[in-house]
Amino acid sequence: MSALLAVENVTMRFGGLVALDNITFFMEKGSVLAVIGPNGAGKSTLFNVVTGVYRPTAGRVKFDGVDITGMPTHEVVRRGVARTFQSSRLFRDLSVLDNVIVGMHTRASAGVLDVLFRPAVARRELATAVEKAEALLRESSGPLYEQRYRPAGTLAQADRRRLEIARALASQPKLILLDEPSAGMDDAETDALVADIERLRAQHPELSVILIEHDMRVVEAFPEHVMCIDYGRLIAGGRFEAVRANPHVQEAYLGTAAADA
Numbered sequence: 001m002s003a004l005l006a007v008e009n010v011t012m013r014f015g016g017l018v019a020l021d022n023i024t025f026f027m028e029k030g031s032v033l034a035v036i037g038p039n040g041a042g043k044s045t046l047f048n049v050v051t052g053v054y055r056p057t058a059g060r061v062k063f064d065g066v067d068i069t070g071m072p073t074h075e076v077v078r079r080g081v082a083r084t085f086q087s088s089r090l091f092r093d094l095s096v097l098d099n100v101i102v103g104m105h106t107r108a109s110a111g112v113l114d115v116l117f118r119p120a121v122a123r124r125e126l127a128t129a130v131e132k133a134e135a136l137l138r139e140s141s142g143p144l145y146e147q148r149y150r151p152a153g154t155l156a157q158a159d160r161r162r163l164e165i166a167r168a169l170a171s172q173p174k175l176i177l178l179d180e181p182s183a184g185m186d187d188a189e190t191d192a193l194v195a196d197i198e199r200l201r202a203q204h205p206e207l208s209v210i211l212i213e214h215d216m217r218v219v220e221a222f223p224e225h226v227m228c229i230d231y232g233r234l235i236a237g238g239r240f241e242a243v244r245a246n247p248h249v250q251e252a253y254l255g256t257a258a259a260d261a
């Protein structure tokens with residue numbers, strides 16, 4: 001069986017800095033992979049390489065059997081990869097609902113010409129989009145549906161992160177990349193996030209998830225596939241318990257909050 005995602009010997013250099021150093025891993029359909037590692041290890045850079053924000057200096061990224069190395073981001077999204085960002089990229093002045101509809105944009109087919117010359121078609125498509133967006137908002141553990149007409153910028157921090165996930169799901173991805181989804185969440189909100197991800201997986205058994213996480217509560221909830229990056233290198237991979245016990249991992253975290261994990 002071929003992997004859904006194959007990252008093969010990927011190196012990413014920024015000038016003299018090696019942000020990713022010969023990274024190789026494979027991911028099966030329907031699995032969850034947690035990526036851990038200290039600040040500046042290269043985790044977000046990995047997402048940027050997979051989603052086409054950066055073309056790697058060396059190596060290949062294959063998704064669903066296709067080489068997507070350096071493909072433009074919109075093309076990668078169209079092929080089924082969605083993501084959230086470490087720092088919010090919501091449209092703060094747009095409503096919660098519109099932010100989700102924007103996430104569908106790449107899949108909607110009605111354009112300006114349809115609106116002008118085939119208004120019924122455009123209207124029908126918009127109505128369908130609203131329905132789908134509302135369904136996504138209802139599935140979130142937060143009050144997103146109730147607050148769907150509010151500007152996204154007025155949401156509480158945890159709800160903004162939930163909205164980012166709903167927006168990413170709007171493109172109906174096969175793989176979703178979550179960059180520190182629990183950042184800024186308290187323990188109860190983090191537990192709700194874990195429950196959201198678990199429910200999502202139950203509803204979409206084929207969906208694959210990569211989580212970048214500093215919060216070991218989240219990683220512990222998805223213990224099957226964990227990998228640790230340090231200075232751009234993949235220093236450990238496997239089940240959470242094994243990765244956590246790995247001396248290289250403990251050394252990498254020495255002096256940081258996760259050292260007592």
Ligand SMILES: Nc1ncnc2c1ncn2[C@@H]1O[C@H](COP(=O)(O)OP(=O)(O)OP(=O)(O)O)[C@@H](O)[C@H]1O
Pocket residue numbers: 014017019037038039040041042043044045046086
């Ligand atoms: N566009 C860029 N140009 C130059 N250097 C970059 C660029 N993007 C990332 N880096 C550097 O690459 C390294 C890895 O950064 P990255 O953001 O991937 O780390 P991270 O593991 O996500 O860290 P954090 O946990 O703090 O989010 C850092 O040293 C960072 O400064």
Ligand SMILES: [Mg+2]
Pocket residue numbers: 043044045086
């Ligand atoms: Mg990061």
